Amino acid sequence: EIVLTQSPGTLSLSPGERATLSCRASQSVITSYLAWYQQKPGQAPRLLIYGASSRATGIPDRFSGSGSGTDFTLTISRLEPEDFALYYCQQYDSSPGTFGQGTKVEIK
Amino acid sequence: QLQLQESGPGLVKPSETLSLTCTVSGGSISSSSYYWGWIRQPPGKGLEWIGSIYNSGSTYYKSSLKSRLTISVDTSKNQFSLKLNSVTAADTAVYYCARHNWYCGGGSCRPGTFDIWGQGTMVTVSS
Numbered sequence: 717e718i719v720l721t722q723s724p725g726t727l728s729l730s731p732g733e734r735a736t737l738s739c740r741a742s743q744s745v746i747t748s749y750l751a752w753y754q755q756k757p758g759q760a761p762r763l764l765i766y767g768a769s770s771r772a773t774g775i776p777d778r779f780s781g782s783g784s785g786t787d788f789t790l791t792i793s794r795l796e797p798e799d800f801a802l803y804y805c806q807q808y809d810s811s812p813g814t815f816g817q818g819t820k821v822e823i824k
Numbered sequence: 825q826l827q828l829q830e831s832g833p834g835l836v837k838p839s840e841t842l843s844l845t846c847t848v849s850g851g852s853i854s855s856s857s858y859y860w861g862w863i864r865q866p867p868g869k870g871l872e873w874i875g876s877i878y879n880s881g882s883t884y885y886k887s888s889l890k891s892r893l894t895i896s897v898d899t900s901k902n903q904f905s906l907k908l909n910s911v912t913a914a915d916t917a918v919y920y921c922a923r924h925n926w927y928c929g930g931g932s933c934r935p936g937t938f939d940i941w942g943q944g945t946m947v948t949v950s951s
Contacts, residue, residue, distance in 0.1 A: 749927065751937045753871075760920055760941035761871065772939065804871060811932035812886050815871040 718742055718807050720816035728824040735792040737819045739805035744785045749809040752781055752790045755802045755818075764803075765790065795821070826851040828921050828942035836915075836949050842908040846921030846942055847901075854879040854899040859926045861935055862895065862906045864917040865944075872917075873935055876924065877904050884926075884933070911949045918944040 719742040729735055739750070748768040753761035763772040765781035768788055778793040792799055800823050805816040832844035846860065853860060861876035875885040877895045885893050889908070897904040908915060920943075925936040 747929070749936070753938075760922075760944050761938070762941075763937055763939050766937045772937075806871075806937070808927055808934055808936045810930060811934040813873055813934040813936075815873075817870045 717812060717814055718745065718810055720805050720807055720814055722803075722805060722816035722819045724819060725817075726820045726822060728822050729795055730824045731795050731797055733795050735790075735795055735799070735821055737790040737792075737803055737821070739783075739788045739790070739816050741786045741788070741807060745788070745807050745809040747809045748784055749807060750781070750783070750788050751806045751808065752779075753804045753806065754799075755804065761804060792821075826923065826940050828923065828940060830919060830921050830942045830945040832945060832947070834946055834948060836911055836947060837951050838912055838949055839910055842911050842915060842947055842949070843905065844919055844921075844945065844947070845903050845905045847903050849902070852899075853897065853902045853904065857925075858923045859884075859935065860897070860904045861922050861924050861938065863920045863922055863938065863941075864915075865920070866914075866917040874908075875906070876926075876935055878926075884935075913949050916947065916949045918946050920944045 721740045723738045750768045752765040755761040769781045780791045802818045804818050827849045829847045836842045859876045875895045894907045922938040923940040924938045927936045
């Protein structure tokens, strides 16, 4: 199965700064079937990005996804207070579909 | 809008069966082309898809759990359920139910994106 490695483990930033989160796959995600989720403490994950770069319904345009092959990126252009959370990538290119271990974006 | 809600015991003894139900409200489980899945998250760890069902009753399980897992659907109650037997401490996790699409290609089928989730329920395996 494809293993997704997210980096960094923790990102310490201030509101208004730009956040760049990485998700690297152990083999090529050929179809670019790569999604990103946001999870806040005590809550279920929320779908942000699908197909590597398409925003899900209702997701602000400060969230953007990019990448192909084995390297994918989630960028938050200007961090809002509500953006400090855990972020997971997920590949659905090959069975069984897997998630990364997560990147925590915390307030500096 | 569509909502999902998990229910079931929060404590299960080792070697026994973990049983959870997901109730779907705000829409019919059988009227859409979506699949209904279970995902779990051990404390402090990442997410793991464990299995899914379609409204026809077709089931799809993660291979490592296949021998212990049963997922069923009751369209009359708008619910789907999970039973995981012979549990150990390694099965301790928050269990989420979620709606998702399904992809087939390249010789395999797998869950796609999970767009609507339940709030999750913590299940602890302990004597």
